[in-house]
Amino acid sequence: MGVAALPAITMLPRLSFADVPATSAINTTGLAVTDTEVTVGILHSVTGTMAISETGSVEAEKLAIEQINAGGGVLGRKIKFIQEDGASDWPTFAEKAKKLLVNDKCAAVMGCWTSASRKAVLPVFEQYNGMLYYPTFYEGLEQSKNVIYTGQEATQQIIAGLDWVNKTKGAKTFYLLGSDYIWPRTSNKIARKHIEGHLQGAKVVGEEYFPLGSTQFNSVINKIKLTKPDVIYAIIVGGSNVAFYKQLKAAGIDLSKQTLLTISVTEDEIDGIGGENIAGAYACMKYFQSLDNPNNKAFVPAFKKMWGEKTVIGDVTQAAYLGPWLWKLTAEKAGSFDIDKIAAASPGVEFKGAPEGYVRIHENHHLWSKTRVGKAKADGQYELIYETADLVEPDPFPKGYQ
Amino acid sequence: MIINSRFFNRSELIGFVALALLLFVILPLTLDVFRLNLVAKYLTYAFVAIGLVLCWGYGGILSLGQGVFFGLGGYCMAMYLKLEASSVANTKIQSTPGIPDFMDWNQITQLPFFWKPFHSFPFTLLAIILVPAFFSFIIGAAMFKRRVGGVYFAIITQAIAAILTILIVGQQGYTGGINGITDLRTLHGWDIRTDHAKFILYFVEVVLLFGCIVAAQFIRLTKLGRILVAMREKEDRVRFSGYSVANFKIFAFCAAAIFAAIGGAMFTLEIGFMSPSFVGIVPSIEMVIYTAVGGRMSIFGAVWGSLLVNFAKTSLSESFPQLWLFGLGALFIAVVLAFPDGLSGIWRDYVQPHIDRLIASRKSKARWADGSVADGAPAE
Numbered sequence: 001m002g003v004a005a006l007p008a009i010t011m012l013p014r015l016s017f018a019d020v021p022a023t024s025a026i027n028t029t030g031l032a033v034t035d036t037e038v039t040v041g042i043l044h045s046v047t048g049t050m051a052i053s054e055t056g057s058v059e060a061e062k063l064a065i066e067q068i069n070a071g072g073g074v075l076g077r078k079i080k081f082i083q084e085d086g087a088s089d090w091p092t093f094a095e096k097a098k099k100l101l102v103n104d105k106c107a108a109v110m111g112c113w114t115s116a117s118r119k120a121v122l123p124v125f126e127q128y129n130g131m132l133y134y135p136t137f138y139e140g141l142e143q144s145k146n147v148i149y150t151g152q153e154a155t156q157q158i159i160a161g162l163d164w165v166n167k168t169k170g171a172k173t174f175y176l177l178g179s180d181y182i183w184p185r186t187s188n189k190i191a192r193k194h195i196e197g198h199l200q201g202a203k204v205v206g207e208e209y210f211p212l213g214s215t216q217f218n219s220v221i222n223k224i225k226l227t228k229p230d231v232i233y234a235i236i237v238g239g240s241n242v243a244f245y246k247q248l249k250a251a252g253i254d255l256s257k258q259t260l261l262t263i264s265v266t267e268d269e270i271d272g273i274g275g276e277n278i279a280g281a282y283a284c285m286k287y288f289q290s291l292d293n294p295n296n297k298a299f300v301p302a303f304k305k306m307w308g309e310k311t312v313i314g315d316v317t318q319a320a321y322l323g324p325w326l327w328k329l330t331a332e333k334a335g336s337f338d339i340d341k342i343a344a345a346s347p348g349v350e351f352k353g354a355p356e357g358y359v360r361i362h363e364n365h366h367l368w369s370k371t372r373v374g375k376a377k378a379d380g381q382y383e384l385i386y387e388t389a390d391l392v393e394p395d396p397f398p399k400g401y402q
Numbered sequence: 403m404i405i406n407s408r409f410f411n412r413s414e415l416i417g418f419v420a421l422a423l424l425l426f427v428i429l430p431l432t433l434d435v436f437r438l439n440l441v442a443k444y445l446t447y448a449f450v451a452i453g454l455v456l457c458w459g460y461g462g463i464l465s466l467g468q469g470v471f472f473g474l475g476g477y478c479m480a481m482y483l484k485l486e487a488s489s490v491a492n493t494k495i496q497s498t499p500g501i502p503d504f505m506d507w508n509q510i511t512q513l514p515f516f517w518k519p520f521h522s523f524p525f526t527l528l529a530i531i532l533v534p535a536f537f538s539f540i541i542g543a544a545m546f547k548r549r550v551g552g553v554y555f556a557i558i559t560q561a562i563a564a565i566l567t568i569l570i571v572g573q574q575g576y577t578g579g580i581n582g583i584t585d586l587r588t589l590h591g592w593d594i595r596t597d598h599a600k601f602i603l604y605f606v607e608v609v610l611l612f613g614c615i616v617a618a619q620f621i622r623l624t625k626l627g628r629i630l631v632a633m634r635e636k637e638d639r640v641r642f643s644g645y646s647v648a649n650f651k652i653f654a655f656c657a658a659a660i661f662a663a664i665g666g667a668m669f670t671l672e673i674g675f676m677s678p679s680f681v682g683i684v685p686s687i688e689m690v691i692y693t694a695v696g697g698r699m700s701i702f703g704a705v706w707g708s709l710l711v712n713f714a715k716t717s718l719s720e721s722f723p724q725l726w727l728f729g730l731g732a733l734f735i736a737v738v739l740a741f742p743d744g745l746s747g748i749w750r751d752y753v754q755p756h757i758d759r760l761i762a763s764r765k766s767k768a769r770w771a772d773g774s775v776a777d778g779a780p781a782e
Contacts, residue, residue: 085723
């Protein structure tokens, strides 16, 4: 694609020389910035078990970079990206993050997906003073000068959804499920505190965890049948989802009658599960491909044009798309690529072209965003059922929920 | 078989000097700290590979669970470093300050009893050696005394690797779960994250590595080493000669475990974290591959194998982020098909004869020149 795109880029109206700030003025710390180019890194797993999830993020980031370059780049410079493979392996993530910062002097890195990979690279970014744009919804309990979290933290995703299911479905009893690692456990901890402390007369009737990649859910499905909870609250990730929803259906639990609320199944996962197996379930997150707004109507066709008609766009893919744009807007606000200036200028940066509508960076480097509930349809898409009236404030260290 | 009275024969001496030259002089002078740190990471696997040469190459005991011991050593070191990084001042933000952050996330309010001794540095150093030694002794005693060997032993070690991974991942309040133990900062008050520290740690590691090489060579040359070879070739005969085969096997297995644990502890120091992804089946098999590529009968080959395979891994994945695994796979297949004895086999068959010829011709020339008879190297 590079060769074909070159003539088109050179044809674009160039900024006149006076408009482009001098490299020495906007890059005082030796980042990879020339008079015409600025280098950023893309660090995701394109091999290994996480590749299926992270590929969407890579595609979204490349789309954003191409669009930004087509519009003239950042501070008069085209974005050049260096892609590295984290190989679904946390130490590899740390090694490659270090390479991108120390060797390649990347001005920003878009990357990581799982909490484990983020935890592995965080000390690297803090030590070498890099900037990471992290796209996944995650457990919170973290805040760093060197990270912008473009996905939702746990309270944003959980509380509004529980309130909604309590109010509209009158749900009183909840069965919490999750894969066994930090994100589902912390999320369920917050969910439990909210259910027991803030919802009138509601209680948790069960809580269970399964190893990553587990495919045996029969025993818990039997327990669910016995306890008959109003809501199954599921935070199962990755390939386990396929087994879980198929076994649920096979056991005769009809999701049009039994309410199931998940915060971990995006359109990408439904692709694997099969729409007919999950139709009727509710998902609570900030973005669905079916959102009806002008930004999204431009974003979805552009994405499909670049990556094929059949690709679906999930919550994290959209959040990954925000990364390069937020970085561009921040660099222009700061008038510099320096990491310290980017970190300081980030709070208050707003992106009005976000496919999810509108986002703004909070002082704590997370995003203000709306929370939405969608209902899964047999065609693999979500139908928007509810969205919060206002943007939800990110609160990575929620008082009373720890 | 002629018994060699010298510690290294000539070709081994060449290998020793070449490796020392490379690791002590050439690499530190030519690489920047980032690349040197990568080499340090590769070398941590060389410890495991040396252990495998002893236990698999010489003893014929194929262990597919060396990641267990690598992990045990690494976790012992990580626990000490984590406690040091979790001082009350550093963890003010937590609901229970003074305990590691992942415990706080998992609603644990008190340091578990088995973490407490790791406040002490001497205890940690002892634990790095003794915990894996004890663990491998239990496994070895349980298996070899019952005469479980060969494929069955390999399968059992693999199962142990899987069990330990599941245990670590499942008990995340106590172990950090799948994230591992991250964000390690200082060793006894010394910041291990700086470039200067990485440089020093590299040399510490290389010295330890040569210590292990010498120890392995020593074991190989003693009577014990020859019994190991005899056991590999004809176990029953050794047993009928009155030797306790099980004890020798346990010893080889424990020695390999200790080497692996030292590698694991160095890994934690070099990279700054430890996670269950080094304990499981896949890394354990990878470690066997390093040994196979280097040549399972050669101690130096093990070091070269670890260096080369990991170097290929890094450079292939940097150049071809989407395709590198295929390249690596092709490399393994090619090595095993074309050179079943690995790198050391290539050296022995193609390089060594040239060197021998060179030395021989020089010697004969010298003999012609001064007319005296050079007393050739004894016992070659």
